[in-house]
Amino acid sequence: MSDRREPFRDRQEAGRALAAALLPYAASRPLVLALPRGGVPVAFEVARALHTDMDLLFVRKIGLPGHEEYGLGAVVDGAAPHIVLDRVLVGEFGVGTRAIRDIVQRQLGEIARQRRLYLKGRPPMPLAERTVIVVDDGIATGGTMRAALQAVRGARPARLILAVPVAPPDSIAALAAECDDIVCLMQPRPLYAVGAYYRDFAQVEDEEVIRLVTEAQRDGQVAPTEG
16 A cells, blocks of 8 residues: 555546556466456556456446445356355345346346457456456456456466555445455545546546557457457
């Protein structure tokens, strides 16, 4: 963690600052995994600075029915999708198995749409025996990131690093067991919203993700589409 106090100008500046802190990993030629959509501009700057590969890690929140912003867990893309649920919350709100299954199927449908749109159906890059850096633009509660890290860990990377510009200390502490190292530039207490630590936190649109993935592929940071 750095002692940074000033908000980031935008996700690009945050990515460059994060890249500087991650330079010790450059020699291992890590794979940088971005969580769409907000994590992509950050991860692009990291991959470019480290002269390494970037890929996307598709993960979607499992929200409380009727209050989808309230997370009950998350689902991560893969040959066998990885699902993480907060069983205590599921029980407290009385969300049944069928409702969870329906939410998961909807989110897997959105993941499939994003994969077709962003990567034109290209399969994920292999993670086994490689240093993997998972990047997002920030963390609030950490539930979605926990699912992402557990899914990546299951692919047996040589080393698993979590890298984010901003996250609260309690979320960082809770995620420490899910990875080998954490790089976080700001850990405000309390953290009310990730966007408060960016002067420009505009939504990242599909077109921006496609542009960055295409540019990274052209620069050799993303494996070419097969076929």
